Amino acid sequence: MEFFGSCILKTQMLPPFIRYAVKINDENQKTKAINILNNLCDLYKCLDKNHSLISPRIEEYQNSFEIMFSKLKNSGVDFSKDEELKKLKFDDNNQIQDFIILPEKDNFTISKSDF
Numbered sequence: 001m002e003f004f005g006s007c008i009l010k011t012q013m014l015p016p017f018i019r020y021a022v023k024i025n026d027e028n029q030k031t032k033a034i035n036i037l038n039n040l041c042d043l044y045k046c047l048d049k050n051h052s053l054i055s056p057r058i059e060e061y062q063n064s065f066e067i068m069f070s071k072l073k074n075s076g077v078d079f080s081k082d083e084e085l086k087k088l089k090f091d092d093n094n095q096i097q098d099f100i101i102l103p104e105k106d107n108f109t110i111s112k113s114d115f
Helices: 002-024 027-046 055-074 083-087
Strands: none
Touching (some): 002 027, 002 055, 027 055, 027 083
16 A cells, blocks of 8 residues: 555656756756656556455556646657657546545445444
């Protein structure tokens, strides 16, 4: 759970980190951003629909990754040099346009007690 929490945080922080790296024109920071993006992408590609106890966290990561990728694409990041990243396509119309993801409400009913 903590691992996916860390990855979700990275998806939220990567767009401003890339902007900062480009603004100061620091090649080390740009390389670091590319490595983080590649790691997040590798994780995203290996995840499928999951029905385990951590599946809500996995789905949260997948949604967060898609939002991040759409933000990067819409802000002009060029993915044409990377075949793997170029193949990724998401529906930009469904993406949340800020960095906060509200939790989904669950239907939870407490049954009558036998006591």
